Amino acid sequence: MARYRGPVEKIERRFGVSLNLKGERRLAGKSALEKRPYAPGQHGQRRKKPSEYGLQLNEKQKAKFMYGISEKQFRALFVEAKRREGNTGTNLVTLIEQRLDNVIYRMGFATTRRFARQLVTHGHILVDGKKLDIPSYRVRPGQKVEVRESSKNNSQIVRAIELTNQTGLAPWVDIDADKKFGIFTRLPEREEVVIPVEERLIVELYSK
Numbered sequence: 001m002a003r004y005r006g007p008v009e010k011i012e013r014r015f016g017v018s019l020n021l022k023g024e025r026r027l028a029g030k031s032a033l034e035k036r037p038y039a040p041g042q043h044g045q046r047r048k049k050p051s052e053y054g055l056q057l058n059e060k061q062k063a064k065f066m067y068g069i070s071e072k073q074f075r076a077l078f079v080e081a082k083r084r085e086g087n088t089g090t091n092l093v094t095l096i097e098q099r100l101d102n103v104i105y106r107m108g109f110a111t112t113r114r115f116a117r118q119l120v121t122h123g124h125i126l127v128d129g130k131k132l133d134i135p136s137y138r139v140r141p142g143q144k145v146e147v148r149e150s151s152k153n154n155s156q157i158v159r160a161i162e163l164t165n166q167t168g169l170a171p172w173v174d175i176d177a178d179k180k181f182g183i184f185t186r187l188p189e190r191e192e193v194v195i196p197v198e199e200r201l202i203v204e205l206y207s208k
């Protein structure tokens with residue numbers, strides 16, 4: 001399935017939670033979800049109770065939209081998470097959080113994961129001094145992620161740093177906002193990753 005490119009705030013209203021798909025509007029408290037906290041469409045305010053399968057599917061779709069991952073990529077991540085030792089759901093969240101586009105978002109260099117993905121594909125990002133244009137690249141603990149020298153004055157990156165104010169960012173990254181680089185210091189603990197997703201239901205869905 002191709003990546004969704006339609007109105008993202010409709011997606012948040014459909015699920016009834018913020019998926020951080022809008023940057024400045026969300027940080028300014030002006031998201032459509034806050035103004036109209038019900039699903040879009042003529043019958044949006046009539047919510048039906050979803051089935052067990054519907055709940056499981058919703059959680060998977062929320063995660064896919066939030067992180068900007070295709071079905072093929074998501075399933076591949078699940079297969080690897082299941083193969084690893086430990087809790088499959090926790091492994092899945094950890095693997096997704098290691099994606100380069102997500103790490104850039106967590107470091108506050110982009111207000112949305114969508115913009116973080118654009119920064120990577122357009123060649124604005126270096127990892128350990130080398131240009132990488134693969135958003136799904138898995139960042140390892142200890143690696144340095146930085147904005148390329150010629151892109152450090154990019155107005156959207158500067159604005160993102162101003163808006164996030166580099167406070168309350170992920171505790172598993174260490175940031176130098178002035179020099180526009182960060183270190184992915186360690187893998188996150190599951191309780192540190194605050195997302196509106198119950199990965200247990202995703203595991204149940206894929207395990208059928």
